[in-house]
Amino acid sequence: xxxxxxxxxxxxxxxxxxxxxxxxxxxxxxxxxxxxxxxxxxxxxxxxxxxxxxxxxxxxxxxxxxxxxxxxxxxxxxxxxxxxxxxxxxxxxxxxxxxxxxxxxxxxxxxxxxxxxxxxxxxxxxxxxxxxxxxxxxxxxxxxxxxxxxxxxxxxxxxxxxxxxxxxxxxxxxxxxxxxxxxxxxxxxxxxxxxxxxxxxxxxxxxxxxxxxxxxxxxxxxxxxxxxxxxxxxxxxxxxxxxxxxxxxxxxxxxxxxxxxxxxxxxxxxxxxxxxxxxxxxxxxxxxxxxxxxxxxxxxxxxxxxxxxxxxxxxxxxxxxxxxxxxxxxxxxxxxxxxxxxxxxxxxxxxxxxxxxxxxxxxxxxxxxxxxxxxxxxxxxxxxxxxxxxxxxxxxxxxxxxxxxxxxxxxxxxxxxxxxxxxxxxxxxxxxxxxxxxxxxxxxxxxxxxxxxxxxxxxxxxxxxxxxxxxxxxxxxxxxxxxxxxxxxxxxxx
Ligand code: NAP
Numbered sequence: 001x002x003x004x005x006x007x008x009x010x011x012x013x014x015x016x017x018x019x020x021x022x023x024x025x026x027x028x029x030x031x032x033x034x035x036x037x038x039x040x041x042x043x044x045x046x047x048x049x050x051x052x053x054x055x056x057x058x059x060x061x062x063x064x065x066x067x068x069x070x071x072x073x074x075x076x077x078x079x080x081x082x083x084x085x086x087x088x089x090x091x092x093x094x095x096x097x098x099x100x101x102x103x104x105x106x107x108x109x110x111x112x113x114x115x116x117x118x119x120x121x122x123x124x125x126x127x128x129x130x131x132x133x134x135x136x137x138x139x140x141x142x143x144x145x146x147x148x149x150x151x152x153x154x155x156x157x158x159x160x161x162x163x164x165x166x167x168x169x170x171x172x173x174x175x176x177x178x179x180x181x182x183x184x185x186x187x188x189x190x191x192x193x194x195x196x197x198x199x200x201x202x203x204x205x206x207x208x209x210x211x212x213x214x215x216x217x218x219x220x221x222x223x224x225x226x227x228x229x230x231x232x233x234x235x236x237x238x239x240x241x242x243x244x245x246x247x248x249x250x251x252x253x254x255x256x257x258x259x260x261x262x263x264x265x266x267x268x269x270x271x272x273x274x275x276x277x278x279x280x281x282x283x284x285x286x287x288x289x290x291x292x293x294x295x296x297x298x299x300x301x302x303x304x305x306x307x308x309x310x311x312x313x314x315x316x317x318x319x320x321x322x323x324x325x326x327x328x329x330x331x332x333x334x335x336x337x338x339x340x341x342x343x344x345x346x347x348x349x350x351x352x353x354x355x356x357x358x359x360x361x362x363x364x365x366x367x368x369x370x371x372x373x374x375x376x377x378x379x380x381x382x383x384x385x386x387x388x389x390x391x392x393x394x395x396x397x398x399x400x401x402x403x404x405x406x407x408x409x410x411x412x413x414x415x416x417x418x419x420x421x422x423x424x425x426x427x428x429x430x431x432x433x434x435x436x437x438x439x440x441x442x443x444x445x446x447x448x449x450x451x452x453x454x455x456x457x458x459x460x461x462x463x464x465x466x467x468x469x470x471x472x473x474x475x476x477x478x479x480x481x482x483x484x485x486x487x488x489x490x491x492x493x494x
Contacts, residue, residue: 002182003032005041005202008048009195014203015040022179025091025322026312026361034178037203042170042211045199049141049168050217052196057138057166064164065115070191071160072108075101082152082183084314089177090151091321091361092276093313104156104184107445107462111160118165118467127490129481136471138166139243140219143212145205145233147225148174148324149279152184157445158222159188159198161466167220170199172212174225176324178202205229213237222469223247224281224461227382227408227454234457245459245469247450249382250410252440253286255399255425258293260415264437266300268415272439273388274308274366277323281455282411282433284440286372286379287390288399294392298347301368301390306348308366310358322361323385329362332385335378336367342376344369344389374402382408396421404430409452411440432456 003019004011013019018036023029035041056064075082079101086097122133144158155171162169173181185200201208209229213221213236223233224247237244254272256265272284289297311318323329329352336350349367364385372379372389379389393399403412413435414425422436432451433443443449448460459469479485 001032001179002186003034003179004182005035005037005045006182006185006189006198006200007041007045008051008199009189014038015044020175020203022089022176024088024361025324026314027357028360031089032179034182034202037201037208039207039211041203042201042208042215045170045201046141046212046215046217048196049170049199052194053140053168056168056194056197059166061115061118061164061166063115064166065112067191067193068108068112068115068160068164071188071193072105072112074187074191075105075108078187079105082180085180085183086151087313087321089179090148091313091324093318093321096276097313100150100153103150103153103445107153107156108160110445111164114164114467120473125477127479127481127485127487129479130485131478131480132475134473134475136165136467137474139470139472140167141217142167142169142470143218143221144169144171145209145212145221145223145225146171146173148176149276149281151177151180154224155181155184157449157461157466158224161461162222162470163197165467165471167470168197170201170212170218172201172203172205172208175202175204209233210236213242214240216240219243220245220470244457245461246457247281247459247461248455249384249408250281250283250451250455251286251380251382251406251408252282252284252411252431253288253403253413254284254440255403255412255414255416256287256289256293256297257396257399257414257416257418257421258290259417259421260293261417261437262293262297262300265297265415266304268413268437268439269301269388270304270308272413272441274305274320274386275441277320277364278386278388279323279384280441282441282443283384284413285383285388287388288393288402289390290399291392291394294390298368298370298390302348305366305368310353310363310365312357312361320366320386322363324362326362328385329364332364332383332387335381335383335387339369339372339376339378339389342373342378344372344376344378347390349386374405380406396424400425400428404428407454410455411435411451413438413440432460
C-alpha cells in the first residue's frame with residue numbers, strides 16, 4: 001500500500017519526515033501512516049506540475065484520452081480491492097464502496113472519450129472570406145482539494161476532467177482518506193501517466209491547502225468540501241486572483257405528497273437519508289410531508305429505520321456503517337439536544353451506539369426527528385450524519401417554499417403520482433438537482449452536478465459543464481481575404 005506523497009513520478013516522504021495515521025472508523029484499526037506534508041512539499045509538487053505542463057498540454061487530446069482509458073481499465077481490474085479499501089478507510093458499506101469506485105470508472109471513461117470531442121463551435125463570420133471558431137485551451141496547474149465522503153468518485157471528477165483538457169494537477173485529498181488517494185494515484189502511475197502530470201500531497205487542509213492556493217503557479221483551485229472551508233478557500237483564492245470552483249454543503253429534502261406511493265417514498269427516504277450514514281453531500285436530511293399522509297408515512301419510516309443494522313461495512317449484515325471520525329460523532333450527537341430545545345421529538349435512534357463492538361468505532365443510531373419546524377436548526381444546518389427531520393406541510397406550494405428555504409441548494413426530490421405536481425416542482429424548486437419519484441441521490445456522470453446558493457459558486461461538475469471549469473475558451477478568427485477587413489466598420493462594402 002502506498003503511503004507517501006507522489007511528486008514528479010516518485011513516491012516520496014514529506015521533507016520533514018512527519019507522518020499521521022489513517023484509521024478505520026468502524027474498528028479503530030490503524031490502516032497506515034501517511035506523509036504529513038508542509039509548505040516545502042507543496043512547493044515541490046507544484047513545481048513538478050508546472051514543469052510537466054507544456055509537454056502534457058502539447059500531447060494530442062486523443063492520446064491523453066488513451067491514457068485515461070487505461071486508467072479506466074485498471075480501475076475495473078482493481079474495483080474490488082479499491083472498494084474494500086473505501087469501506088475500511090471511509091466506512092461506507094461495501095455495496096456503496098463499489099458504487100464509489102464505479103462512479104470513478106464511469107467518469108474516467110467519459111472523460112477519456114472527451115479527448116476525441118472537446119467540442120468548440122464554428123460559426124459564420126460577419127465578414128466574407130473569414131472563419132470564426134472557438135476551442136478549449138488548458139489553464140495550467142490545477143489544485144484539486146477533495147473531501148472524504150466520496151474518496152474515489154470526487155477526485156476522479158476533478159482529476160480526469162483537468163487532465164483531458166491538458167492541465168496538470170496537484171491533488172490534496174481529505175486527511176481522513178489519504179490511503180485511498182494514494183491507491184487512486186498509483187493507478188494513474190501504472191497506466192503510464194508522465195511524471196509530474198499528477199502529483200499527490202497529503203497533510204492538513206489549513207496548511208497544505210493554503211500553501212497550494214497561494215502558490216503563483218497554481219492557476220485554478222477546484223474544491224469540494226464544507227461551506228466553511230469553501231468560504232475560506234474562496235477568500236484566499238480571491239486574494240491571489242485565482243479561478244476557483246466550489247462544491248459545498250447541502251440540506252437536501254424529499255417532498256412526499258398526499259398522492260405519493262408511500263412504500264416507494266419510504267424506500268427512497270431510507271436510502272437517501274441513511275445510506276453512507278447520511279454523509280453524502282446529497283443526503284436527504286429533511287422529509288417534507290403533506291399533512292394528509294404524515295402519520296402513515298412516519299409510522300412506516302419508524303418501523304423501517306428502527307430495524308437498520310449498524311456495523312462494519314465489510315459485513316453483509318450491515319445496513320449502516322460508522323460516521324467518519326470522533327469529531328463528527330460528537331457533532332451529530334450535539335444536535336439531539338438542539339432538536340430537543342427546538343421542540344422536535346426523537347422518534348427513533350437519537351444517540352451514539354456502543355453495543356458489542358460498536359464502541360470501537362464511531363456509530364450513531366439512525367435517527368428520525370418528528371414535529372420539526374421549517375426554521376429549526378435541525379432543518380437548516382448540515383448535520384452530516386444519519387439524522388432526518390420530518391416537517392409537515394399543508395400544500396405543494398408550502399412544500400416547495402420549505403424545500404427552497406435554506407442557505408444550501410444541492411438536491412431535492414418529490415414523490416407524487418401527479419404529473420402536474422411533478423412539473424410544478426421541477427419548475428419551482430431552486431436546487432441544482434431535482435428528482436421525481438426517486439431519492440435525492442443517484443447522480444450520473446454525464447449530467448451536470450452541483451448546487452445553488454451556499455452549495456456552490458455557479459460551476460457544475462460532471463457532463464459537458466465540467467469542461468468549463470477546467471478550460472479557457474479561445475476564440476480564433478482566420479481572415480483569408482488578403483486585405484484588412486474591419487469588423488463592425490467595413491460592413492457597407494460587402
Ligand atoms: P472539509 O472539512 O471542508 O474538507 C474538504 C477538503 O478541504 C479536505 O481535503 C480538507 O483537508 C480541505 N481543507 C480544509 N480546510 C482547508 C483550508 N483552510 N484550505 C484549503 N483546504 C482545506 O469537508 P469534509 O468534512 O472533508 O467533507 C464534508 C463536506 O463536504 C460536507 O459539507 C459535504 O456536504 C461536502 N461535500 C459537498 C459535495 C458537493 O458536490 N457539493 C460533495 C461531497 C461533499 P483536511 O481533510 O486535511 O482538513
